[in-house]
Amino acid sequence: MALLQDANSDQMMVEHSAVQLLRWRDELPEGLLQSSPKLILLETWALILCARLDEAMACLQGLSRFLPRPDAHRQRLCLAHYQATLGVLQRQFALPDARRNCSDALQHLEERFWGQHILCHQALAQQAMVEGDLTVARQHCQAGLRLSRRHANLCFEALLSVEHIHLLALSGEHRHALDYAEQMLAELRKHAHGGPMSARLHVLRGELLALRGDDTGAEAGLQRGLREAEESQDAYLLYAYHALISLACERGEVERAHQLLLAAERRMQRLCIPEIRYREVLRLARARLCLASGEPARARDELLGVLAELGLNPLLAPTGFYDLQYRVRLLLAQAHDELGETTRASHELQALQRDCQRLGLRSLACETQLRLAETLHALDQAAAEEHLREALQDCRRLSLLRPLARLQRNDASWSRQLLAQLPALAPANRAPDTAEAPPAPTEMLSQRELEVLELIAQGCSNQEIAEQLEISLHTVKTHARRINIKLEVERRTQAVARAKASGLLA
Template sequence: ALWAGQPEVAANYLQRYGQEQLLIGDNVSLFLKWRSELPQDLFASTTRLIVLHSWALVICARLDEVDECLADLAKFFPQPDARRQAQLLAQWQALRGFVARLRGEPEARDHCLQALEVLSDHAWAQRVLCYQVLSQQAMAESELEQALHYNAEGMKLARLKGSLLYETMLSVDRVQLLEITGEFERAIGVLEESLRALRDSVRHSPIIGRLKLLQGHLLAYQGLDEAAREAYQQGRIETETCGDSYVFFGYVGLAELAARNQEFPAAYHWLREAERLTQWRHVPEARFRGILSLITALTWLHQGKLKKARAALVDVLESYEDQAYLAPSGFYELLPRVQRYLAVVDLLAGRAAQAVGALQALIEQNLRTQRLGLACECRFTLAEALQQCGRHAEAEQELRKALVEAARQQLTKPLLELQQRQPQWLAKILPTSKGESLGERLLQFQRDSDDSPSASDEAVLSNRELTVLRLIAQGCSNQEIAEQLFISLHTVKTHARRINTKLGVARRTQAVARAKALGWF
């Protein structure tokens, strides 16, 4: 059409390339390649093409270019009527909200809420993406019930429209949400189910790459380093081929694995690759603010370079506190995790008493915000700090609590850290047989604890039962709980019945009161 001198026809063909197509194969790279080869004014000739062009840039995290692209919408204002004017403004707000979230800016929520009030059913894809932003923003602010609500609304809409790609894209957030709240088994189940569904539909997609990277992360937390490394590599190659900025998480994940295994040349190689990637693809520092510094600090920590590690960690905290940014998407626990590693630095530097106070505050904060996985990691470090302070009875009590929580969450990573620094002490509490892995020892500890009459109240409910009880405490009906957790009404009733039985109460109000008395909420 261009060769025939018909730019309007060319634009019409090009804008049929829908947003979903950007989530298949290397279509983002292809679309941006066309932009470099075809006349520039073609991509700014219609509002649909400007919006499509902007979403392609968002996927690549070329955020500064998104601003330039959205500026082209100005020439299409005013629209012929108020309805079209409002719809176009809502499209702009949805994109602005997404860009603000990627930059860690708090105003992302307002943009997306205002867009949702106006966007028509015809613009359902933008509505789904607004729900994703709101869910990610809530995770960054530790409002996890709110995050679950928005995620459920987005998935419900994606299913209603029959969009498997958008549904699995939101599953990435759902898996991370489950991981944060300590539901590792459920997180792995949702992830594997999403991968199977997507692979039956498309051969290559940036969403497949994101799921594989997330799989590597979960495997690393279970102490399955070789499987984690393979998943990270698969996810890195998939996202890199598809032009997706999430490839960054593949590089830093591989760097963290290498550092943990004392493979420091490999760790620094992957860190350099991550930095080179952001420069080569023109990804602004805001997209991954602080993540590279954190993984570099962890590498120094494993090498015993405590002063350098502490300086890097403090720089991360200050960069956020000075500007009031929120944690980046895909790394929602950045700041509390930095605080935990600062306590580890204090511990290793001989300031165990200082670490104890910081860790006790962190555990309380993480339990209050339902970050149960991170609370468990902090409890292991607290036990080690108490042991170093000579408070041996308290240390053993904290370690046993941590082991119960780790067993319930299938969390092995903090045990690996403790085994490296305190192998004899851990072996005393967690006996080992020849050839038995840490994960197997943890399962045996859980079985022994379940049989013990002195098992603590905190170990009574499963993570899923705790989640159901929290939703009950918020006043949700059984039907609302079923919709939010994507389980059947019968399953909700079964959970509620078991909760009452385990807590020795007759009604849900009594169960909530009992949980509050135990300090769970």
């Protein structure tokens, strides 16, 4: 019991701590973990991490037995803890009150309860991403990361880093997102941290590699993340299954995709995950499988069903699937196109592209424009080529290879000439006709490395750079070392001079 009394929410994210706590609960005398407010909250956080949300909500109600508290201060504190936990739960249940409860908790929780502050910032960042407000999401991610670094807590830093990587990917900053994921994984390895955060980062890394056209690396990363998520009983394994299903569909491995879909549903049910956390995602995956199987009518019906559910509750997107409704709209337009409803599909894609551009969903906007180019070719070849040319330039800027690989597999003669104009973006398995020129420094450096280099050029110290970019001092040093290696110099002053000479810096 003393060990449990000393435990806190961040320890639930290490290795299999949440799973172990729930095993202990089943072995301890009934109701023992309900004997104090702290133990109730600890059990609730363990249940949340394992996505046993119905049980978590019931467990949290046990706090009412300890109200009112003996004095006003403890009463306010207990209510703030309740609001923080309830707000996080409400986000998982896609309830709009999540924002109000998490915001209230942030105002009333004392600074010493920084862990709960971080969890509230995570929930608010998730809510903002679902609502398409990437600016607010970034603010909450940064606030949570600052707190975790201030208290040198790697578990919480990894937790917020997962959301930050999602945010970067939504914004089209794929190089930065991949660098970030790899750096966090290196930190976790260095400190021998496994568990759900390691699993999530491996899954994200795999998905980002897939976007860059590295199917082999993507498969390995996704499989490793899936194994670790299975061991931790982390519901994030849904994200890994969906990414693997998408890869299988793009390769034409229909039977494997079908088996993965069945396995994902079976695993969600065995873990007692509420349907609200996975139902619409699996319907999206099923629609993707229908399209790969040449059944666009079935895909359309599935996707219309998902959109109907999202229309009733726009916050329904589970963790990681923050652009769910827009992904559904993209696939629905594809289904309509394959059903011969070309004009309808083009209108849907044009509306979707406008929405993505307005919200700053640059990656999805680029994919949508590529699909629009294909659809428009049957209606207006000149407009199709213009859209394709713009999309190819965006793919180059965003390091997006996956949609280009799909376009090349379609082998449309009209697009082949434009694709050939960007040999550096051609899929890795294509043999180049001629040797490619060495990449320019702007292509060699990631977005984050460029930001660090600009601050170096302004005369900032490593500590000042860390504070401005809200990253660790160790990460700044890693970026500086990589910049020197890529620019083939030894000192910071040489890196700045080389960058200016190449036009990388003004």
